[in-house]
Amino acid sequence: MKNKRFNLLLIAVVTLVALxxxxxxxxxxxxxxxxxxxxxxxxxxxxAMDHREEIDDARxxxxxxxxxxxxxxxxxxxxxxxxxxxxxxxxxxxxxxxxMQNVRAKATQSDARILDLLSAEFRNENIxxxxxxxxxxxxxxxxxxxxxxxxxxxxxxxxxxxRNRIDQYGVAEPVITTQxxxxxxxxxxxxxxxxRVRNLLxxxxxxxxxxxxxxxxxxxxxxxxNTYLLQNTQNSAAVTAAPPVTDSTAAASASLPVSGISxxxxxxxxxxxxxxxxxxxxxxxxxxxxxISVSQYGTAYTAAHSREYVLSLLHRSDIQALxxxxxxMLLAAKPDEGNGGEKLYSIYLVxxxxxxxxxxxxxxKATFGSQSVQPEVMMAMNSEGTSxxxxxxxxxxxxxxxxxxxxxxxxxxxxxxxxxxGSSVINGIGSLEEAKDLEIVLKAGALPxxxxxxxxxxxxPSLGADYIRAGMLSLVWSFGAVSVFxxxxxxxxxIAADIALVLNILIVLSxxxxxxxxxxxPGIAGIVLTIGMAVDANVxxxxxxxxELAEGKSVITxxxxxxxxxxxxxxxxxxxxxxxxxxxxxxxxxxxxGFAVTLMIGTSASLFTAIVVTREIFNLLLAKNLMSDKSFG
Amino acid sequence: xxxxxxxxxxxIRYRKIAYGFSIILLVVGMxxxxxxxxxxxxxxxxxxxxxxxFEKNVDVGQIRSVLDAAGVSGTLKQYGMDRSFLFSxxxxxxxxxxxxxxSNALNDRIQGNVHEIVRIDAVGPSIASDLKWSAxxxxxxxxxxxxxxxxxxxxxxxxxAGVIAIFHDILxxxxxxxxxxxxxxxxxxxxxxxxxxxxxxxxxxxxxxxxVVYDRIRERIRGQKPSEYERIFNESMNQxxxxxVITSGTVLLSVFVLFIFAGPAIRGFAFAVFMGILxxxxxxxxxxxxxxxxxxxxxxxxxxxxxxxxx
Numbered sequence: 001m002k003n004k005r006f007n008l009l010l011i012a013v014v015t016l017v018a019l020x021x022x023x024x025x026x027x028x029x030x031x032x033x034x035x036x037x038x039x040x041x042x043x044x045x046x047x048a049m050d051h052r053e054e055i056d057d058a059r060x061x062x063x064x065x066x067x068x069x070x071x072x073x074x075x076x077x078x079x080x081x082x083x084x085x086x087x088x089x090x091x092x093x094x095x096x097x098x099x100m101q102n103v104r105a106k107a108t109q110s111d112a113r114i115l116d117l118l119s120a121e122f123r124n125e126n127i128x129x130x131x132x133x134x135x136x137x138x139x140x141x142x143x144x145x146x147x148x149x150x151x152x153x154x155x156x157x158x159x160x161x162x163r164n165r166i167d168q169y170g171v172a173e174p175v176i177t178t179q180x181x182x183x184x185x186x187x188x189x190x191x192x193x194x195x196r197v198r199n200l201l202x203x204x205x206x207x208x209x210x211x212x213x214x215x216x217x218x219x220x221x222x223x224x225x226n227t228y229l230l231q232n233t234q235n236s237a238a239v240t241a242a243p244p245v246t247d248s249t250a251a252a253s254a255s256l257p258v259s260g261i262s263x264x265x266x267x268x269x270x271x272x273x274x275x276x277x278x279x280x281x282x283x284x285x286x287x288x289x290x291x292i293s294v295s296q297y298g299t300a301y302t303a304a305h306s307r308e309y310v311l312s313l314l315h316r317s318d319i320q321a322l323x324x325x326x327x328x329m330l331l332a333a334k335p336d337e338g339n340g341g342e343k344l345y346s347i348y349l350v351x352x353x354x355x356x357x358x359x360x361x362x363x364x365k366a367t368f369g370s371q372s373v374q375p376e377v378m379m380a381m382n383s384e385g386t387s388x389x390x391x392x393x394x395x396x397x398x399x400x401x402x403x404x405x406x407x408x409x410x411x412x413x414x415x416x417x418x419x420x421x422g423s424s425v426i427n428g429i430g431s432l433e434e435a436k437d438l439e440i441v442l443k444a445g446a447l448p449x450x451x452x453x454x455x456x457x458x459x460x461p462s463l464g465a466d467y468i469r470a471g472m473l474s475l476v477w478s479f480g481a482v483s484v485f486x487x488x489x490x491x492x493x494x495i496a497a498d499i500a501l502v503l504n505i506l507i508v509l510s511x512x513x514x515x516x517x518x519x520x521x522p523g524i525a526g527i528v529l530t531i532g533m534a535v536d537a538n539v540x541x542x543x544x545x546x547x548e549l550a551e552g553k554s555v556i557t558x559x560x561x562x563x564x565x566x567x568x569x570x571x572x573x574x575x576x577x578x579x580x581x582x583x584x585x586x587x588x589x590x591x592x593x594g595f596a597v598t599l600m601i602g603t604s605a606s607l608f609t610a611i612v613v614t615r616e617i618f619n620l621l622l623a624k625n626l627m628s629d630k631s632f633g
Numbered sequence: 634x635x636x637x638x639x640x641x642x643x644x645i646r647y648r649k650i651a652y653g654f655s656i657i658l659l660v661v662g663m664x665x666x667x668x669x670x671x672x673x674x675x676x677x678x679x680x681x682x683x684x685x686x687f688e689k690n691v692d693v694g695q696i697r698s699v700l701d702a703a704g705v706s707g708t709l710k711q712y713g714m715d716r717s718f719l720f721s722x723x724x725x726x727x728x729x730x731x732x733x734x735x736s737n738a739l740n741d742r743i744q745g746n747v748h749e750i751v752r753i754d755a756v757g758p759s760i761a762s763d764l765k766w767s768a769x770x771x772x773x774x775x776x777x778x779x780x781x782x783x784x785x786x787x788x789x790x791x792x793x794a795g796v797i798a799i800f801h802d803i804l805x806x807x808x809x810x811x812x813x814x815x816x817x818x819x820x821x822x823x824x825x826x827x828x829x830x831x832x833x834x835x836x837x838x839x840x841x842x843x844x845v846v847y848d849r850i851r852e853r854i855r856g857q858k859p860s861e862y863e864r865i866f867n868e869s870m871n872q873x874x875x876x877x878v879i880t881s882g883t884v885l886l887s888v889f890v891l892f893i894f895a896g897p898a899i900r901g902f903a904f905a906v907f908m909g910i911l912x913x914x915x916x917x918x919x920x921x922x923x924x925x926x927x928x929x930x931x932x933x934x935x936x937x938x939x940x941x942x943x944x
Contacts, residue, residue: 068898076760108759194753195729454757456728463684463751466714470896478890482883489634489879522827525891525899529834529906532887536880540845543876569848572786573841579778580837584830587771592830599834633634 007616014608015503021510024061031055063513064173066520066594069468071461072189073197077451079158079182081114081151082107084449088150089132096132097317099125113181115151119144151181154448159184162451164444165200169437184451194458196437204406204450205441207358209392209424210350212400212412213327215298218349221329222300224322225313226288233287288313292347304335304343326352333408348409350402355392357446360385360422364442366435375435377426379442386422394418406450471524478528479505486535490542492631496617497538500609504534507605508598522595530602533577537610541566542632549629558629559618563611570611577603637875644870644918645863645926651919655801658912662808671807672814674825677765679724679758683735686717688747693718695743703738705731713819713897717751728755768829775836776800783840787847788936794924795843798916802839803832806909820900827898831905838884839913842877843921849873850922859935866926870918881914 031051038044048055067074082104089096103117119140122129129143130136138146155178162184166174175187191197291306302310313319314329323329327349335343363380381389392401393415402412403426410426426438459467483501486494508527512519545562553561578600585596621627675682685696696718697709707722720735732750739748756764776796784792814822849869857865885907892903929936 078759194732198727198729452757453755454760456753456755458728458753460749460751462686462749467896467898470894470899473894474891477894478887481886481890485883485886521895521898522830525895525902528887528891528895529884532884533838535883536841539879539883540876543879547872565852569845572783572844572848573838575782576779576840576844577834577837579782580775580833583771583775583778584833587767587774588826588830592826595827595830 007612011613011616014507018503018506018510021514022063022506024058025063025509025513027054027058028062031058061513063509064516064518065464065468066518066523066591067187067189067457068459068521068591069464069471069519070189071459071464072187073191073194074455074457075186075188075198075201075453076179076455077162077184077186077201078454079151079155079184079448080450080452081154081182082118084151084154085114085118085133085147087449088147092132094317094321095125095127099127115144115148115181118147155182155184158447158449158451161205161444161447162186162201165440166197168440168444169197169200171197183454190461196433198453198456200437200440202451202453203441204447205358205444206406206446207361207442208354208404209356209389210354210402210404211396212402213324213349213351217324218300218329218347219294219298221323221327221349222288222292222294225319226286228319228322229287230285300347301336301344302331302347304345307331307345310345310347323349328352330402330404330407330409333405333410346409346412348402348412350404350409354404355401356385356388358442359446360388361442364439366432366439368432375432377435377438377442379424379426381422381424383422386420389422389424390418390420467521471521474528475505475524475531478531482531482535486538489633490538491633492621492627493538493542493545493614493618493633496614497535497542497610499617500538500606500613501531501534503613504530504602504605504609507609508601511601511605512598517597518594519598520591520594522591523598526595526598527602530599530606534602534606534610536573537566537570537606538614540570541611541614545632549632555627555629555631556622559615559622559627563615567611570607574603574607635875636878640871640874642871642874643867645867645923648919648923648926651923655805655916655920658805659801659808662805662811665808665811669811669814671811672821672823674823675721675724675754675756675761676825677761677768679756679761680721681724681728681731681753681755682719682721683731683750684712684717684719684752685735685739686714686749686751687743688716689745690716691743691746696739699738699742700735702742703734705734705738710821711818713900724755724757728753731755764826768826771829772803772832772836775833779836779840783844783847787851790928790936791847791925794921794928795840795847797924798843798913798921799836799839801916801920802835802909802913805912806832806835806905809908810905819897820904822901822904825901827902828905831902831909834906835909835913838910839916842881842914842917845873845877845880846870846917846922847925850925854936859929859933862926862929866922870922874918877914877918881910884910 031054035044035048038047082100086092086100099118099121103114103121106112106117106121107114119129122140129140130138133143134146159176159178163174163176166176166186166188171188171191173189175185177185179185186201188197291310292300292302294300311331314331320328328351330348330350332346332348335345338344360381361379362382362385365378366375367378368375396415397417398414400412400414402409403424404410479501483494483498486497486501488494490497505527508530509519511517512523541562544566545558548558548561549555581596581599581603585593585600588596618627621631693709693711700707700709700720705720705722707720709718709720711717712719722731732753736748736750776799779799780792780796782792783795810822810824810828816822846869849872850866853865853869854862888903888907888910891899892907895903
């Protein structure tokens, strides 16, 4: 008797908790119907203001809809660990560069950990990791451990920075999580301007101020590269790789144009320059100057269509070896217009070591410039940066300093005076929106290593509405079909199974709401499937009871033995389904997990609802003498 | 109401016919897999997909020529919803660019019929191979877990036969996917993550019916001589026949509803689960239990089942 009371109490508590947990969802739903029912926007706003707290509270605690139902973006980004490890290495030489290139090539083909690939590559070459990483006295194992920690920290930091960027951009309820050693998963419900978000997320936002080398030095370097290329082509007697004559659209993604520091005039292309000559298929006597032109003022530039080619040239290690020590050749992020209206990208030879990096930036603000209507971003530095900046500008009056963001030069103004207050300005930005995005990424700080989008799923809100309709229809029809079947097939006992089924669905939804998990279309599919599976336990019990009744046992004995004897097959079948769902959850990703979760909750809940709840119903009915051997159909 | 009154089928005697049928199913499936292969979705091959919905009816050929003219290469298919099309192409990191390319081309060339890009998916090749591996791992792990669990609850012969039956079910569905893949516009039957979910669901559920039969055999076989095994197996299967059919029936009902109502994103999954459960019900009666019987017969061993104490 005591046990029975406990079960009844348990059922009551579970039902109440389920209803309580779903109450905010109901409130949220009724608030939004209420808000939509007002004829004028004013009334609706007034109602919303009056009930603001309740509405917010209900919304916060209500059952969330997944991205696929609400519309939004699901992104998976990968932190470039090869780049990260390259940053950590010191006294890098040619050998190191080739090893890292091998690692990079292998990383694109396998999903092994980058760190494992790296140490395997070093082992093959028989070089201790300590030659390039950390202390020479460290063992390989210690270094792998340190690098592992480093990459873990980088992942966490990247996640935080991306969260900052998204928070400042303003997305309601973003979910940002990390997965494995190098992936960040970003869920952004209800994003309307996907393009902007994508650009906001993928930039590393590594800001650097770098001194330009003297123009003569650059011209000499270009000559050197030209001679080298010429020798190369003659040696191989092969046709030089013609630059791709495609319109470089990649430039568009990086075109947050910046130019000029405070009052310093930006160095624009001098008049009288022409586009580089068209490239023929024949080996040329001056392979470099086919794609790069030099103006009379000693500045060099390349046309938009050969930008990709020049970039790939500059990435080659044999070409990099021809540059002066501690130098790097960079391209402009944004094209200038030549005389004929063609797009020309300037080329800069800058010092490899930045004078100052974006870490000193404390404040960034997108505004409109004083003289022009062009938007600009004003930056302020911390005290350390301010004093450095004053020293750098003071020592380099008359020289040019390039403002480099993510490896592209935004501008390279001539320093005209010492700047004592730590201010700097990025101007000449195309639109205020671009300036705002630049402000966000500068404020959020630089990512520890570049990130790439490797998976993206975007669902528009209209498709989401379709999915909700489809999901609701499936739920209703499945519940209707199964419950009617149970009623027809098992008569009175079917009622108990149907009550248990309702409670089961309530429990699934309330657990989702209670744990702040969201309901997706695969999740709904999981519930629909649960409806079909949850009654299985009842079927097994009822069939057993029918058997016992057929053997001539009394209803009470038949019920008791039916439950007892069916239990072992019910348990076995539930455990197998649960373990399959659990493994699906463990190895599955994103949408599939939603399915696995609802299936798991539903299956476990049905152990309770189909066994305990129906049993209690029968006990009550038996006690009141309302059951006969006809009750099981 | 009762579907089966007292039945008395001699399942064991006709098991060889069932074996033959299963082998034909599997061979046909395997041949199709070898010759025709599977249709991989972007989850597993990497790529970008755009779903475009138009306001009014429009011809596939017209859109195809418009996209061709705009220089967007890829394949265009009818999508399983009204006035919707699925355009798939190689993976592009910048889906914004793809979207504007498609959108601009359609806006320019197809006027007076507003379109909306309702979904974009892009899966990079590296993540696609990740997904493939997780799928294989999840499947193998679940089979192992089931083997262990059933092995502990019953006996290793029973567990092995059960897992063979699961293999049988999944491979048959896989064969069906290969055989029917791409034949129906409303159901392309591409292998993607949801199909892996279907396989795991099938694995977890296929054993349910098998366990019900096993459970009855366990209950009845205690202390019996091996010469009685044929009778006991047959009787057990007959006694559990109705519950085996009804438990599967309710799930089939639900999955059928999913197939009809839940839209194109779920259709392949629903098809896989439906076929899997249908075949799983067949295999628990005609494959799993007969295999155990044959195994016991050939090895001439008697059964020592665990947990056969029934009050």
